[in-house]
Structure formats: C-alpha cells, structure tokens
Amino acid sequence: MKNPYSNRKYIIKGVFLLVGLVFVIKLFFIQIIDKTYILSAQNNVIRLIYQFPARGLIFDRHDKLMVYNEAVYDLMVIPNRMQDIDTLELCELIGIDKETFVGQIEKIKHYSVRKASVFQKQISKETTAYLEEKLFKFPGFYVQPRTLRKYPLPVAAHTVGYVGEANRQLLEKDCYYKSGDYVGISGLEKTYEQVLRGRKGIKRVLVDVFNREKGSFQDGKYDTAMIKGVNLKITLDAELQEYGELLMTNKKGSIIALEPSTGEILALVSSPHYDPNLLVGRVRGKNYKKLQHDPLEPLFNRPLTATYPPGSVFKLVNSLIALQENVVTQHTKYSCEGPETRPIKCSHYHKSPLNMIEAIEVSCNPYFWKTFTAIMKNEDDIHDSFEKWRNHTLSFGFGSKFNSDLFSEVSGFIPEPGYFDKYFGEKGWRPMTIRSLSIGQGEILVTPLQLANLSAIIANRGYYYVPHLVKSIDNHKTEKNNREKNHTTIKPNYFDVIIEGMYQVFEGEEGTARWYKLDNIAVCGKTGTAENPHGKDHSVFIAFAPKDDPQIAIAVVVENSGFGATWAAPISTLMIEKYLTGTVKKKWVEEQMINVILISDN
Amino acid sequence: MGGRANDQCYFNFRQLRQRKGIFDNIDWVIIALYFTLVLIGWLNIYAAVYNESHRSIFDITQNYGRQLIWITTSLIIIFTILMIDAKFYNAFSIPLYIISVFLLVVVLFLGKEVAGARSWFQLGSFAFQPSELAKVTTALALARYVSSSSFNIKKKKAKIYIALLIGAPMILIYLQNDTGSALVYFSFLLVLFREGLSGKIMITGVIIIMLSVIALLVNKFIITGFLALIIIFTIMIIRRRKAIVIKLIGLFIVATGFVFSVEYAFENILEPHQQTRVNVLLGKEVDLRGAGYNVNQSKIAIGSGGFTGKGFLNGTQTKYDFVPEQSTDFIFCTVGEEWGFLGSLVVIALYIGLLLRIIMIAERQRSIFSRIYGYGVASIFFFHFAINIGMTIGLAPVIGIPLPFLSYGGSSLWAFTILLFILIRLDESRQELV
Numbered sequence A: 001m002k003n004p005y006s007n008r009k010y011i012i013k014g015v016f017l018l019v020g021l022v023f024v025i026k027l028f029f030i031q032i033i034d035k036t037y038i039l040s041a042q043n044n045v046i047r048l049i050y051q052f053p054a055r056g057l058i059f060d061r062h063d064k065l066m067v068y069n070e071a072v073y074d075l076m077v078i079p080n081r082m083q084d085i086d087t088l089e090l091c092e093l094i095g096i097d098k099e100t101f102v103g104q105i106e107k108i109k110h111y112s113v114r115k116a117s118v119f120q121k122q123i124s125k126e127t128t129a130y131l132e133e134k135l136f137k138f139p140g141f142y143v144q145p146r147t148l149r150k151y152p153l154p155v156a157a158h159t160v161g162y163v164g165e166a167n168r169q170l171l172e173k174d175c176y177y178k179s180g181d182y183v184g185i186s187g188l189e190k191t192y193e194q195v196l197r198g199r200k201g202i203k204r205v206l207v208d209v210f211n212r213e214k215g216s217f218q219d220g221k222y223d224t225a226m227i228k229g230v231n232l233k234i235t236l237d238a239e240l241q242e243y244g245e246l247l248m249t250n251k252k253g254s255i256i257a258l259e260p261s262t263g264e265i266l267a268l269v270s271s272p273h274y275d276p277n278l279l280v281g282r283v284r285g286k287n288y289k290k291l292q293h294d295p296l297e298p299l300f301n302r303p304l305t306a307t308y309p310p311g312s313v314f315k316l317v318n319s320l321i322a323l324q325e326n327v328v329t330q331h332t333k334y335s336c337e338g339p340e341t342r343p344i345k346c347s348h349y350h351k352s353p354l355n356m357i358e359a360i361e362v363s364c365n366p367y368f369w370k371t372f373t374a375i376m377k378n379e380d381d382i383h384d385s386f387e388k389w390r391n392h393t394l395s396f397g398f399g400s401k402f403n404s405d406l407f408s409e410v411s412g413f414i415p416e417p418g419y420f421d422k423y424f425g426e427k428g429w430r431p432m433t434i435r436s437l438s439i440g441q442g443e444i445l446v447t448p449l450q451l452a453n454l455s456a457i458i459a460n461r462g463y464y465y466v467p468h469l470v471k472s473i474d475n476h477k478t479e480k481n482n483r484e485k486n487h488t489t490i491k492p493n494y495f496d497v498i499i500e501g502m503y504q505v506f507e508g509e510e511g512t513a514r515w516y517k518l519d520n521i522a523v524c525g526k527t528g529t530a531e532n533p534h535g536k537d538h539s540v541f542i543a544f545a546p547k548d549d550p551q552i553a554i555a556v557v558v559e560n561s562g563f564g565a566t567w568a569a570p571i572s573t574l575m576i577e578k579y580l581t582g583t584v585k586k587k588w589v590e591e592q593m594i595n596v597i598l599i600s601d602n
Numbered sequence B: 001m002g003g004r005a006n007d008q009c010y011f012n013f014r015q016l017r018q019r020k021g022i023f024d025n026i027d028w029v030i031i032a033l034y035f036t037l038v039l040i041g042w043l044n045i046y047a048a049v050y051n052e053s054h055r056s057i058f059d060i061t062q063n064y065g066r067q068l069i070w071i072t073t074s075l076i077i078i079f080t081i082l083m084i085d086a087k088f089y090n091a092f093s094i095p096l097y098i099i100s101v102f103l104l105v106v107v108l109f110l111g112k113e114v115a116g117a118r119s120w121f122q123l124g125s126f127a128f129q130p131s132e133l134a135k136v137t138t139a140l141a142l143a144r145y146v147s148s149s150s151f152n153i154k155k156k157k158a159k160i161y162i163a164l165l166i167g168a169p170m171i172l173i174y175l176q177n178d179t180g181s182a183l184v185y186f187s188f189l190l191v192l193f194r195e196g197l198s199g200k201i202m203i204t205g206v207i208i209i210m211l212s213v214i215a216l217l218v219n220k221f222i223i224t225g226f227l228a229l230i231i232i233f234t235i236m237i238i239r240r241r242k243a244i245v246i247k248l249i250g251l252f253i254v255a256t257g258f259v260f261s262v263e264y265a266f267e268n269i270l271e272p273h274q275q276t277r278v279n280v281l282l283g284k285e286v287d288l289r290g291a292g293y294n295v296n297q298s299k300i301a302i303g304s305g306g307f308t309g310k311g312f313l314n315g316t317q318t319k320y321d322f323v324p325e326q327s328t329d330f331i332f333c334t335v336g337e338e339w340g341f342l343g344s345l346v347v348i349a350l351y352i353g354l355l356l357r358i359i360m361i362a363e364r365q366r367s368i369f370s371r372i373y374g375y376g377v378a379s380i381f382f383f384h385f386a387i388n389i390g391m392t393i394g395l396a397p398v399i400g401i402p403l404p405f406l407s408y409g410g411s412s413l414w415a416f417t418i419l420l421f422i423l424i425r426l427d428e429s430r431q432e433l434v
C-alpha cells in the first residue's frame, strides 16, 4: 500500500497554497494598497463623450463667408440608466406629451437599453440652456452639442452641396461615422468631406449615479483630441453668383463664369435654384421631398449634368479645325442665299459672299457647312477626316469629364466614326449625312461647363486650366493638376481670326448680338441655338472680355427660350459688366432679364 | 505491488439495487463546498448582468435565469452519477474516452462556430461543448491506464501512450480554435508528477517557460551573450573536467537555439491577436482597446471593490458593461467589485479548501484508479482556478476558460459537476477496489 511517491502530495498541496497566497497578495495590492482603482470606488462610471469638431467654414474668393455653423443640441438618453424620472416635468421642459415620450423611449429601448440614443434632435440653444440646469434630475439624459450648417447668402446651393446624417451603408463602410453623425452628401461638402469634417474627439469622463460629470478619467490619458475642420476658400465670387441666380429668375438653365487665366470658376448658376438653408436640420427631409418632386427639377445641377447640342457656338470649333487643317484660310469666301440656300439654309439674308470673320459675325449656316465639308473631304476616306476632326474636338475638353473637384459631372458626347458606321454602314455616310454637325446640331452633346471652357480656351488663344472650385484649403494652394496648362491641337494664331469674328458679333453692323454691346468693354461672343426636339429651342451664348486681356469667360444656356441672341446674350453681357465694373449701366435690360418668365411654356 | 486493482473489472447492474442508500458514505464537506460555490456563482451572474427591466433572478431570458436551469439539471446529473455503481467508471473509462474523442472529431465538421471557435453542437435550442465532456473522460482514461498493473512510468512506451492519450483530445480542441480549453490538458502533468513522473521534467518545463518569457522580453543577442558569459565563467573555474565542459557547451548551443526558435515561433506560429495578448501580459504593449482593455477594466472593477466591496448589485464597473464577458470568463470581477477583498478572500479560500479536500479524498482511496482520478479532478480545477483568476487580476494571460462553478454556462457547469461527483461516487466506495 505504501506508495513511493506519496510525499509528493505535500509539494502539490504546497503549489495550491502558494498560488492562493499569490492571488491574495495581488488582490491586497490592487484592492487595498493601490488607490488608482479607488477612483471607481466612489461609484463613478466612465462615459464616452464625443466632441464634434466644428465643420470647416467656406469662404468665397473675396473671403466672404458663405457657409458657417450654428450650434444646436441633441437630447440623448441611455435607457438603462434612467431612474425615478418625473416624466411629466421632462415632457413639459422639451414640449412633448407623455404618449410621445413613452413611445419614443420604447422605440429606443428596442434598439438598445445600454447605448446612448438621440431622444430629441436639434433642440434650440435657448431650450438647452434651461434644460441643462435641470438635467441632473433626469438620470440617463444628457445633451450632446452638434452643429448645423447655415448659409448667410442663400446662393450656390448645388455647388456647396448639403450635409446630412450618415446612412447605414456609410456606417458599415467607414467606422469613423456613428449613427446620427453628419456627413457631406453632395457638392463641395462631399468632395471635401475629409477636410471639412476634422476629427471627432473622444473624452472619457467619470459621472456619478446622478449622471453628473465628475472630471476626466485618469487625467485624460485615454482621450483623443478633437481636430477642427479645415476652412475652404473657394473660387466663386458670391456676389456674381447671387447676381447670376437673380438674372435666371423664372428661367431654366445655367450660367458658368470662369477666370480664363486660372480655370477658377467664378459663378456656377443652376436654375431654378433653391435656398440651401432648406436642406438643413429638422426640415431637411420634408423640403428635400418637395424639391425632388418639383417638375422644374431644382435639385438637378444643370451646368455640370445637363447636356445639349451646342448649336452655332460650335461653328467656332469647326472654323479653328478648318484653319488648322489648312482646308480654308481666313480669306476663303463662300456665298449664301439666305433661307433659300441648300442643303442647309441660313437663318436670314445678309451680305454675300463672306469670309470667315464675317461669317462668324452673322453666324452664316451655309458658310460653315462648306467649311465642314472641306474638313471632311481633307482625307480620301471620310473615316480618317472624321477621326482628325474628332481628335481636335476632344482637345477642347469635349466628350470627357474634367475630373477636378466638381461633384458629379457628365462627359457629354462626341461620336466616333464607328457610331455612323453602325447607323449607315461603313460606306453609307458622307459629309452630307452628318451635315448638322457643321452647325453644332445633331449627334454632339456638351455640358454648359464645357461651353464655358471653350470660351476660356478662345480667350487664352489655345489652352485651358481645368475648371475647379477650391482656391485654397486652410490657406494652402490646392493640387497642382489644377494649374497645368492643357493645350488644344490648334495653333494660337488661328484663334486671333476667331476672336476678331467674335468681336464683330457685338461690333459689326450685322453682328448677332450688336444690341448688347457694352460701352467701355470689348466683349467677344457667339450666339447659339440648341435644337430641342421636345419643345422650344434653347438659347446659348458664350463670351469673354476684355478682348485683349480676358478676365472672364462665360457660357449661358437658357432653356426653351429660342434664339441665342434674345436671352442668353444679354444675360452674358450683364454678368460680364457686373464682374468687371461692379455695376450695370443698362438697368432696363437687367430688369427685363430678371422679370421675364420663360418656364411656363414647354 | 499487491495494491494494484484487478484489470478485468466486472460490472454488475444488479448491484444498483443491492445498495442500501446512496448517501451512506458520502463526503458532506465537499458537497457543501460545491453548493456554496454554485450559489455564489449564481448570485454573481445575477449581479453582473443585472438590468432594470429584468429584475427577477428567475427570469430565463437572462443569463441568471438560465444558470438556474443549468443548476437544476446539474442536480439530476448528480443523482444519476451517484446511482451508478462505482465500478462502471473504471470499466467504461476507455469506451467513454473513445466516444468523446470521436465527438471532438465530429464537431470539427458539424459544429457551430461561436466567436471564432468551432466547438459547439447545436441541437435545437440546446447547445453543448464536447470539449468539456472530454476533460472528464480523459481524466478517467488516464486513471485507468496509469493504474493498470503493467504500467511503468519510467518506460518510454508508457510515456508515448500517455502523450497520445492526453494529446489526442488536446490537438482536436486546438483545431477547434479553442486554445484555452486545449491548454487545460497540460494540467495532467500534475497527476503524472504525483504518480512518479521525474521531477526533472517538471523543473525543465518551468525553466523552458521562464526562458521563453525572457526570450520574448529581452533582445535575443543580449541573452545569448549573457548565457555565453555565464558558461565561459563556469568553464574557467572548472576547466579541468573535460566532460562537463563539453556538456556545458552543448547546453549553451541548445539554449541559444531555443531562444531563437521562441522568437521564430512567436512571429510565425501565433496569430496576431495571440501575440498581442502575450505582449500585453509581458508588459511590452499597452493595448487598452484589445486584450489590454479587458484586463485593465477587470482590474479597475476588482480594484475599486476596496476592502468590503460596494455591496450586492452596487457594482458599477461590471454592471455597465465596462468589463466584457463579465458573466462568463470575467465573473471574478463581480466578486471583487461587489464583495471586495473580503469576498475575494472567501472565494479563494473556498477553492483552496476544495482543492485540498480533493487531494485528501484522493489519498484515502484504496483503489489506485480512484486516487489518480482524484488527482486529475484536482489538476483540472486548479488549472482553471489559477488561470482564470490570474487573468482577471493581470497575473495570467487572457485565456478564455471558465471559473469552475462560478462562470455562467451549461456545458462547463455540467462538466465540472460530473468531474467532481464521479470522484464523490468513487469515494463513497473507497473501501472497495473499483
């Protein structure tokens, strides 16, 4: 029976006792000697407090404040910390009835009894002030400061975009955002979200059983500092933007003004516009729905996403290509018999024959049909001629997006030779088949922004900077690619011919916009009419000024308003005059533009 | 050698009826310890997950209500175990072991994955973990094998058989991703120590562990330099005895190789989260969000308990979810916070008392099988006790294993109950050679 290893039981018992002893000693130290843990012995608990940094402000090019923040407060609740609450008193304080209160609490409890949820959103500063004083009576409740966007000038809503609560997809994708957080949803607010939002801070504070703060946890050792949102200085001229929106009252369409020497967008008007303050805070959902169902589509950002055939404005591009390809010279003359001319008629009678500058001045269709034919017959195979034409056209930025900091653009459409092969067969199309391209109608589609860029290219005599919206981020210049020259395939000296023609549009005896010439400013422009198969044609105009030192290049599209000279041209010159001189002289033209209603008939 | 039990034990069902009363010879001290711990566990689970909207301790939608179900069913298990003849456990130890190993294989394929570990069988609303059962059957099989008359621990063959016996369930559980439960099987070394395993093996084991810790803490080149210095110094003193010098140089090479392989193993075999846990334990990393968070919160909860604690249901740290897994692996936090140093002392004393009582019971068995089994039970309880409480106060790595009888959970409560009550049943027949 005597086991030789029987004595080992003492060693084993010794090990058990030793471990027990070590535990008791360690517990003695952490429970009795070490006072850092006693912090919590005073019945304190840690609460995570998120500090929401103020979102970056947005200023216009002259440092005028366009977007700022206004403080509001969310009333938060943690259901399982609610204790002995005088429900009636709380209801009175926040102005709700008891049923609403109970319903709301039940809904929140269903989500989580332990996590903090928003009980009531966006309480005003005033209510919060007296609520905060009494909040100690309502354990489980606390207020969380938030900020809402405010727009002192209710302009450029499409460009600035709006901020809203992070949706579920975003919450799943990016763990930075917590339910109820705000995030940029469109426009600059979205493009520059990372910059504008800053970074949330996390503070761990100790609170007692009555939910009163008792100071930071372990001297803030585990806190993360909040980083303020960064301010943006954008390229828009708020005053010009506002003026543009005013001119477009009761019209559908776009105005884009660019600074040719930088590509900075001075004005980006989409009409009808809306007050950006409508999409803020508690009223956002309701207003958004209303705007969404408006038949005039105020939410549609026309300058970047609407596409039109460019109309006669495109004759400028065709002229430049013809000069570059050497199929005509500026002295080449063609004749025109007015509306009787075939295959493309002219809109009116004028002197004939005429050279290129005169043809631009009167916007003679037959002249450009003949020019276009010359381009298309330059090579033996029309495919080769067309491909050349297309490459020149693409070099103006047509047919593709600019991919700068603009939110949602479309590329427009410049057909490939294959496009016609498909419709007419490889041998089935001739210059005659695609004749409408000669006057900017037919298959090509461009955005108003691309038209403004065309105007800037001509002003620059052959190159452009990518149109962009942000001038500086926190006083640092923006990305370099915005400052890279993009050259077209056309030699600079050919532009002088076109510019002279565009100057004659205002100055010439038969100029299509001669009624709107400005006294002291040499404006160059070109009218256009975009054919609209669904209704009245769209009026198009591009212009830049002053002729020899261009400060502003502009494109205006007024939908369903007919001939280009009627509405788009005067709006363009008013914008130019306003920008260059700060005021307009012909008040009657301004008044007429503002008051005309062009949205009823369609 | 006459004390060895007859290998070909004979089991007779008729003996069930022949017994006079099942409580005749029972050890009431251990029964009292068991029920005290189970009750403490239940109350602390209630405190840990207590929530205003479910105030009743009998509410079965909450962990505390469900724990009562596990306790009640444990009573049925206890009664059944005590009804069965003591000889059954010896006679059927090997088949039971084989069945449980088979279940461990099956669960790998058909098991339900919970928190990254594929170790549960789900039958409707009923879930159970075969790895818990395997602890019992391995203890029985080990007792059976080591108590056999032909067994001699000095022989190589015996060591291989034991390694296979313990290693098979261990590896299978490891494959389920339940590293904590796999490590529990190391506790059987204590049983083997009692049955004559050379003390040197145990000491070597301790040295290996210490060297591993040092290897992870200190730069490996510093350690090898340091070892080299010691060896050179020793050789200079005893330079005459060539054999020892050669042995020392050999030892140096082995130790150096070991230090380097520890680092290699750490970098290449452990998963990143396991590396973090080790680093946190060694104090190399403070990771308050991951592994370090649990331990830090757990220490705050226990530390804030002070001398007498905050009182039942007044613990704020555990109640407000600061401590994760508070009703299962971190149940000791609630004890520490609400009952303070005094309460912790009582719980530790109860465990030490239980362990010493089990050793006492084991030692008074006539049957070697029963004695070895008793040591197996003590070893498993000890391992769980040491690692679990050690983990909550920052003395052991965060290895997710439950605290016997206190932690919430059906499978673990049943397994610990079965483990203990088989011993109590064997003890009842301590005069027999089962």
Ligand SMILES: [Zn+2]
Residues within 6 Å of the ligand: A336, A337, A338, A346, A347, A348, A350, A363, A364, A365, A366, A367
């Ligand atoms: Zn004509």
